[in-house]
Amino acid sequence: MAIAARTPKEAAQFNALLNKKYRYFDYKWDLVFWVTALPIVAAAADITKLLFAGDWDFWTDWKDRQWWMTITPFAMIIIPSAIQYIQWLAWKFPTGFTYTAVGLWLVSWLGRWLQWDVFAQYPLNFVWPATIVPAGILVDWILLKTRSFVITSVIGGMVFSMAFWVANYVTLAPFLQPVEWMGSIVTLADVQGVSYLRSATPEYLRMIEHGTLRSFLEETALVAMLFGGTVAVAGYWVGQGIARVLAIWPIMKFMKKV
Amino acid sequence: MATRPAVALEERLLAKARYGPTDWMGGWKTCVWGSLAIVALTALHWWYTSRHAWTAGIDASSPEFTKYFRSLVWFELVVIGAGTGLWWGWLVRTGRQLLNVKVTADEEVRRIAVFWGLVAMTSLTLYVMASFWPNQDGSWHQTAIRDTALTPAHIPMFYFWFPAGITMTIGTYLYGRYRLPKVYGSDKGFPWSFAFLIAASVTEMMQVAFNEWAHSLWILEEIFAAPFHWPFVFYGWLSAGIFALWAETIIRLLGIEKEVEEAPAASAAH
Numbered sequence: 001m002a003i004a005a006r007t008p009k010e011a012a013q014f015n016a017l018l019n020k021k022y023r024y025f026d027y028k029w030d031l032v033f034w035v036t037a038l039p040i041v042a043a044a045a046d047i048t049k050l051l052f053a054g055d056w057d058f059w060t061d062w063k064d065r066q067w068w069m070t071i072t073p074f075a076m077i078i079i080p081s082a083i084q085y086i087q088w089l090a091w092k093f094p095t096g097f098t099y100t101a102v103g104l105w106l107v108s109w110l111g112r113w114l115q116w117d118v119f120a121q122y123p124l125n126f127v128w129p130a131t132i133v134p135a136g137i138l139v140d141w142i143l144l145k146t147r148s149f150v151i152t153s154v155i156g157g158m159v160f161s162m163a164f165w166v167a168n169y170v171t172l173a174p175f176l177q178p179v180e181w182m183g184s185i186v187t188l189a190d191v192q193g194v195s196y197l198r199s200a201t202p203e204y205l206r207m208i209e210h211g212t213l214r215s216f217l218e219e220t221a222l223v224a225m226l227f228g229g230t231v232a233v234a235g236y237w238v239g240q241g242i243a244r245v246l247a248i249w250p251i252m253k254f255m256k257k258v
Numbered sequence: 259m260a261t262r263p264a265v266a267l268e269e270r271l272l273a274k275a276r277y278g279p280t281d282w283m284g285g286w287k288t289c290v291w292g293s294l295a296i297v298a299l300t301a302l303h304w305w306y307t308s309r310h311a312w313t314a315g316i317d318a319s320s321p322e323f324t325k326y327f328r329s330l331v332w333f334e335l336v337v338i339g340a341g342t343g344l345w346w347g348w349l350v351r352t353g354r355q356l357l358n359v360k361v362t363a364d365e366e367v368r369r370i371a372v373f374w375g376l377v378a379m380t381s382l383t384l385y386v387m388a389s390f391w392p393n394q395d396g397s398w399h400q401t402a403i404r405d406t407a408l409t410p411a412h413i414p415m416f417y418f419w420f421p422a423g424i425t426m427t428i429g430t431y432l433y434g435r436y437r438l439p440k441v442y443g444s445d446k447g448f449p450w451s452f453a454f455l456i457a458a459s460v461t462e463m464m465q466v467a468f469n470e471w472a473h474s475l476w477i478l479e480e481i482f483a484a485p486f487h488w489p490f491v492f493y494g495w496l497s498a499g500i501f502a503l504w505a506e507t508i509i510r511l512l513g514i515e516k517e518v519e520e521a522p523a524a525s526a527a528h
Binding site: 022023024025026028029032033035036037038039040042043044046047048050051052053054055056058071082086090107110111112114115116118119120122127197198199200201242243246247248249250251252253254255256 | 279280282286289293304307308311363367374377378380381382384385387388389390392393394396397398399400401402403404446447448449450451453454479480481482483487488490491494495496497498499500501502504505506508509511514515518519
């Protein structure tokens with residue numbers, strides 16, 4: 001047997017446990033749990049992203065170097081952190097971030113495709129959602145190596161923010177190319193923002209492109225990335241609180257009758 | 259003379275010969291068919307709004323809007339209202355009788371599988387209400403001008419799927435209370451797991467009123483990250499209680515395994 005049994009007695013116990021015959025337990029319970037938990041996990045992650053950072057994630061021209069990089073990692077780390085706690089507690093699986101990220105990827109793309117592209121005719125290259133799959137894998141790896149939620153929150157929060165930028169920059173970079181548009185130098189994303197109708201959305205220039213954002217050029221991205229990491233650490237503990245108080249604490253707890 | 263639920267139970271025990279409690283078409287049937295039904299209903303709803311939203315849904319004062327969308331609101335409210343009442347009523351009426359019927363380990367395991375099927379349907383329903391339709395709400399509001407609280411995106415989301423969340427969470431509790439008394443029987447008190455999960459669905463519904471009030475009188479622009487949208491998120495987090503449901507029933511399942519292991523003769527005699 002390959003698992004780390006330290007004594008022959010322990011090895012025999014492991015062996016008995018692995019080969020134990022159950023009458024009712026089979027693979028279906030695991031399969032049903034992992035498949036049917038995904039919709040609510042993904043929905044929780046999506047609604048948290050949509051309503052904390054939705055505007056910044058909806059449009060390419062809102063994916064800026066100030067608020068998108070700061071707000072979105074905070075909004076997107078909360079639910080993966082909660083699921084990481086639950087899966088680590090239940091199975092010692094360092095998979096919660098990746099599981100949530102994959103679920104979020106599925107529901108985000110389903111939403112953008114059916115509700116934004118097919119329903120409202122926005123092209124997907126304007127309304128594509130950010131991904132946290134690479135960032136999620138890294139944070140799960142950090143928990144695997146450190147086996148500490150505290151260290152994972154500090155290192156993982158910073159890594160999450162940086163990996164968020166790097167992973168999504170691959171998709172975003174082509175839309176940041178400069179073009180001349182009606183006598184001004186703007187980005188291709190700006191041109192998309194002007195070209196497609198958004199009758200009830202505050203224009204992004206008024207919302208975000210102010211101050212010294214553009215004059216500091218790429219330094220702004222680094223500053224925002226670090227601050228995004230800082231708030232992501234806080235977001236990680238919000239997720240831990242959700243898991244510990246709302247998911248784990250209630251197990252077998254009942255209100256007393258009055 | 260045997261009561262009707264007792265007869266139904268006996269019929270199910272006979273059917274057991276064909277499908278065991280953990281066969282896909284046995285205990286897991288609710289999970290499979292129930293989930294497919296929710297997907298089909300969502301697809302039908304989406305097709306209807308996609309078909310008519312941009313031709314009949316733009317002007318809330320138009321006759322087309324009344325024909326295609328106000329009528330849909332009434333249809334949805336009647337269907338969800340009647341369906342919920344009938345289902346909850348059936349669960350309570352039959353459940354009270356079933357409480358007095360002794361069940362075998364096989365039957366209790368089948369019920370736990372059905373319970374997990376209802377939890378799966380709840381999970382899917384909460385996804386449809388909290389992710390699928392809000393995406394359409396986003397694309398609609400950030401494109402069209404809001405002239406009513408009954409927009410083509412709101413009508414399926416707020417007036418069918420939000421109530422459906424309440425239908426599923428409370429219905430699942432009623433199933434557990436009467437069919438799994440060793441886990442959720444009334445003698446134990448009200449479970450905190452369900453308290454959180456039901457609170458999530460109920461407060462989300464109530465938050466709709468605040469949302470519409472705030473859009474009418476506070477921030478008229480459709481900023482998705484607006485502060486008065488945040489309660490949707492906070493209330494949604496309460497649905498984490500669903501994980502406790504899986505844990506509580508798995509603990510009971512382990513108990514059944516132990517009981518069967520320790521008393522094989524007694525179990526066979528049932």
